[in-house]
Amino acid sequence: MGDILVKGVAIEVDEDGFIVDPAVWSTDLVEVFAKDEGIEALTEQHWKVINYLRDYFKQYGIAPMIRKLCKDTGFSLKEIYELFPSGPAKGACKLAGLPKPTGCV
Amino acid sequence: MARNDFGPPDYRELIPPVIQKNYGQWKYHTIPRPGVLKHVSDTGDVLYSVRIASPRLVSSEYIRSISDIADTYCDGYLRFTTRNNAEFLVSDESKLEPLIKDLVAKGYMIGGGGHSISNVVHTQGWIHCKSAVTDASGIVKDVMDELHPYFTGEIKVPARLRIAVACCVNMCGACHCSDISIVGIHRTPPRVNDELLVGRCEIPTTIAACPTGAIRPNPKTKSVEINHEKCMMCANCTVVCPAIKIMDPVNDGVSIWVGGKVSNARTAPKFSRLAIPYLPNNPPRWPEVTNAVKHLVEVWAASAREGERMGEWIDRIGWERFFEKTGLPFTDKHIDDFTHATTTFRSTTQFRF
Numbered sequence: 063m064g065d066i067l068v069k070g071v072a073i074e075v076d077e078d079g080f081i082v083d084p085a086v087w088s089t090d091l092v093e094v095f096a097k098d099e100g101i102e103a104l105t106e107q108h109w110k111v112i113n114y115l116r117d118y119f120k121q122y123g124i125a126p127m128i129r130k131l132c133k134d135t136g137f138s139l140k141e142i143y144e145l146f147p148s149g150p151a152k153g154a155c156k157l158a159g160l161p162k163p164t165g166c167v
Numbered sequence: 168m169a170r171n172d173f174g175p176p177d178y179r180e181l182i183p184p185v186i187q188k189n190y191g192q193w194k195y196h197t198i199p200r201p202g203v204l205k206h207v208s209d210t211g212d213v214l215y216s217v218r219i220a221s222p223r224l225v226s227s228e229y230i231r232s233i234s235d236i237a238d239t240y241c242d243g244y245l246r247f248t249t250r251n252n253a254e255f256l257v258s259d260e261s262k263l264e265p266l267i268k269d270l271v272a273k274g275y276m277i278g279g280g281g282h283s284i285s286n287v288v289h290t291q292g293w294i295h296c297k298s299a300v301t302d303a304s305g306i307v308k309d310v311m312d313e314l315h316p317y318f319t320g321e322i323k324v325p326a327r328l329r330i331a332v333a334c335c336v337n338m339c340g341a342c343h344c345s346d347i348s349i350v351g352i353h354r355t356p357p358r359v360n361d362e363l364l365v366g367r368c369e370i371p372t373t374i375a376a377c378p379t380g381a382i383r384p385n386p387k388t389k390s391v392e393i394n395h396e397k398c399m400m401c402a403n404c405t406v407v408c409p410a411i412k413i414m415d416p417v418n419d420g421v422s423i424w425v426g427g428k429v430s431n432a433r434t435a436p437k438f439s440r441l442a443i444p445y446l447p448n449n450p451p452r453w454p455e456v457t458n459a460v461k462h463l464v465e466v467w468a469a470s471a472r473e474g475e476r477m478g479e480w481i482d483r484i485g486w487e488r489f490f491e492k493t494g495l496p497f498t499d500k501h502i503d504d505f506t507h508a509t510t511t512f513r514s515t516t517q518f519r520f
Contacts, residue, residue: 084366124369161367164407166337 068094078152080162087159095157100147108145108157111135115158125151125160183244185214185258201320202277203267215257216246217266219275220286220311220318223251224294224304236273240266250286250329252279276315282324282474284317284464288341289332298406299334300351300419306332306453310349313457314464325471326479328464329428336401341429346477347460348424348439353400357413361390368408376403378505420447423459425489426478437478440486442493444500466493487519 065072066079068091074082079098081087092112096104114135118126128150132139139150146153151163179187189208196206204216219233233253237245240262246254255270257263270277279285287310290296292303310330316322331345335352342348364370365388373391374382381397382404384390391411393404405411423446427439442463446455463477470492471480481489490497503511 082367122371124371161369162409164368164372164409166406 066094076162078156078162080156081159084159084161091159092157099153099157101145105145107137107141111137111142111145111150111154112158115154115160119158119160125155125163181244183214183242183256183258185212186256188212189214198281201283202280203263204280212258213260215260215263216254217257217263217270217277218248218252218254218279219270219277220279221247221251221253222304222308223286223289232273233275236266236269240269248279248286250279250288252286276319278319281320282327283320284314284324284328284330286318287311287330287332288345290334290339292332292334296334298337298402300353300402300414301334301349301421301448302450303332303334305450306349306421306456309451309453309457310460313461317464322468324464324468326474326476328467328477330460337406342424342427343438344427344429344436345439346425346427347463348427349456349460350422350424352420352422352445353402353413353415354418354420354445355413355415356393356395356398356400357402357405357411359391359393360410360412361385361388364390364408364410367410373404373408373411376407378403416448420445421453421456422446423456423463425463426481428476428478433474434479434482439478441501442489442495444498463493485519 064075064077066075067073068088073086073091076082079095081091092104096108101108111131114131115125118124118130118134126134128139131137131150131154132142137145142150142154146157151167155161155163182190189210189212192209194207194209196204199205202218204218206214206216208214221229233245234243237243237255241255241257244256246256248254255266257266267277287307289303289307290299292299292301292305294302294304310332311318314330317324317328328347329341329345330347330349331341332349333340333342333351336350338350342350370384370391374384376382378401379397379399381394382391383394385392393411400413402413405413422441423443424439425442427437428434429436443459446459449455467477467480470484471477472483475483484492487497502508
């Protein structure tokens, strides 16, 4: 557990850096997370993935399967990794403010 | 960017020259003494492997110390087996006796080959896993302390006997297919933390994780509720949802399963079946568990025919004789009641009083 600073406001994150309260998600938060994730600049493509994940979670209450994500955004898994070096779960889902992936990861 | 996707090192660069030379040309092997294997090749070359017990969870000092031994006697070559024993590979016969003497002097236990009780395949337990119902390393140490004469070959057994430990019913490892399996189990239904669940857990995933359909959404709290009548405490929901907790130090414990095997020798592979539904967690020595395992080994060893594994022995004498010989109580917990349970019921008049 710890806090990160977003525009001077402390936001609580867990030990893997996922936000604890989904309500605190903001575009400023994404900018801060992106730096930690080794993303130099957030492009339109990054936002396409992030917005897709948020919309999907809002509608279905779960994160999409990787195949679903690739099919609907048109990015291959390789391209997703180029956008989010730590991958769709640890990278993209974290930026999108989704719950931390669980199970035998 | 760092180099990635280059896979493990090629095993051919890591094997002793004698194995490289005779790869695919081995003629036969013998077991000159417990824990020592002798392989003879078509070319006449001979390779001895000396197997020692390892606790699997080892320090880098341990790795360095066995590497030193390998440097002295085996030109720096050693291997680990699929049951996490270590094997020293000796191609120079004159170094075999000094190696064995040195290993014994340093307190390494030689054995685990042929008809014996080899190492216990086990999991993380309280060392590292958040779902562990019981400890793995602790139980393994206790069981092997009790059974070490079976490892070293001091006490003979009719066939090989595999023991495995899994600290929850996820059964990482070999518990579903071992002669004797020790599996951690819960006995109290999980508790849901509604406040924490919102935003932390994927509710559809949590519902779908339940094998008995005991979980349903609770719209009032935007959380889930668990039907305790349907819950069998598998803890699968706690794996996918950190807001559901099941740990209960008083009622958690272990179950013991028997009769599994993976080989196709003589009979087809078998799943292990429930023998003891519950034994308490009693660290650090787990006396109830070690006594039960030792008892099962002794009854089997006294009654089984040469080469007959636990499951084959039970198949021959029948489960009612198994419970009679071992003195274990047969309870309602032993009767399968999951989806296709009918196939496990007796559909014949053949049975023994």
